[in-house]
Amino acid sequence: MFATSIYLHRALAHRSLSLRPIVELLFRTALWLLTGGIRQQWVAVHRKHHTYTDREGDPHSPLLLGFWRVQLGNVYYYVQEARNPRTVWTFAPDLAPDRWERAVFSWGWSGLGLGVALVALVIGWWQAVVAMVGHGILFVGVIGPLINGLGHWTGAQNFRNTAYNSRVLAWLTGGESLHNNHHAFPRSPKFGLRRSELDPSWLAIRLLAAVRLVAISSAPLRAARDQ
Numbered sequence: 079m080f081a082t083s084i085y086l087h088r089a090l091a092h093r094s095l096s097l098r099p100i101v102e103l104l105f106r107t108a109l110w111l112l113t114g115g116i117r118q119q120w121v122a123v124h125r126k127h128h129t130y131t132d133r134e135g136d137p138h139s140p141l142l143l144g145f146w147r148v149q150l151g152n153v154y155y156y157v158q159e160a161r162n163p164r165t166v167w168t169f170a171p172d173l174a175p176d177r178w179e180r181a182v183f184s185w186g187w188s189g190l191g192l193g194v195a196l197v198a199l200v201i202g203w204w205q206a207v208v209a210m211v212g213h214g215i216l217f218v219g220v221i222g223p224l225i226n227g228l229g230h231w232t233g234a235q236n237f238r239n240t241a242y243n244s245r246v247l248a249w250l251t252g253g254e255s256l257h258n259n260h261h262a263f264p265r266s267p268k269f270g271l272r273r274s275e276l277d278p279s280w281l282a283i284r285l286l287a288a289v290r291l292v293a294i295s296s297a298p299l300r301a302a303r304d305q
């Protein structure tokens with residue numbers, strides 16, 4: 079979740095953070111071993127979602143497609159959009175494959191295979207397969223849909239837009255479920271606004287920034303009275 083939220087989402091898609099190369103490499107490796115996804119595709123689909131939020135062109139809007147179709151078919155809608163070369167080149171031309179991507183990270187399935195093998199070395203083969211399948215179901219089948227489906231369906235709101243906050247789910251999703259705040263201020267590296275809105279990724283970012291591994295490049299979200 080941290081690799082997705084901090085690296086793919088806040089640093090790449092919205093350019094609100096810049097990471098030291100070593101941190102970027104660690105996040106890319108984690109995503110390769112645990113998801114097998116391609117960063118340019120993820121960023122393109124996400125930027126398209128922000129461009130067309132809940133109107134024609136949004137890749138995964140529950141308002142257009144229906145709540146359950148997004149909740150259950152989120153991965154299908156993601157893959158369909160991610161495989162569209164026009165989406166990728168229109169929305170993420172800045173993230174063309176670099177040498178790391180070409181040499182290592184574009185081999186998505188081999189990353190997942192290696193991930194299983196590494197986990198197997200620690201906890202045994204069957205346990206590793208079960209753990210990775212469980213992780214896949216949780217990541218692809220639960221957490222993604224909670225943000226793209228539920229996050230555009232119901233919850234609390236601080237701002238007038240079509241997204242919603244869930245303070246409890248934000249603990250599980252690395253802060254991503256503070257989605258109403260995020261749509262109001264997409265370039266803020268901090269998703270929590272109120273004291274009760276905990277954004278675990280922001281805590282990790284503050285920690286990484288304290289040891290100069292991350293630089294915060296745009297103004298964090300603040301309550302109006304603090305501005």
Ligand SMILES: [Zn+2]
Pocket residue numbers: 127226229230241257261
């Ligand atoms: Zn959204």
Ligand SMILES: [Zn+2]
Pocket residue numbers: 087091092124128260264
């Ligand atoms: Zn976003």
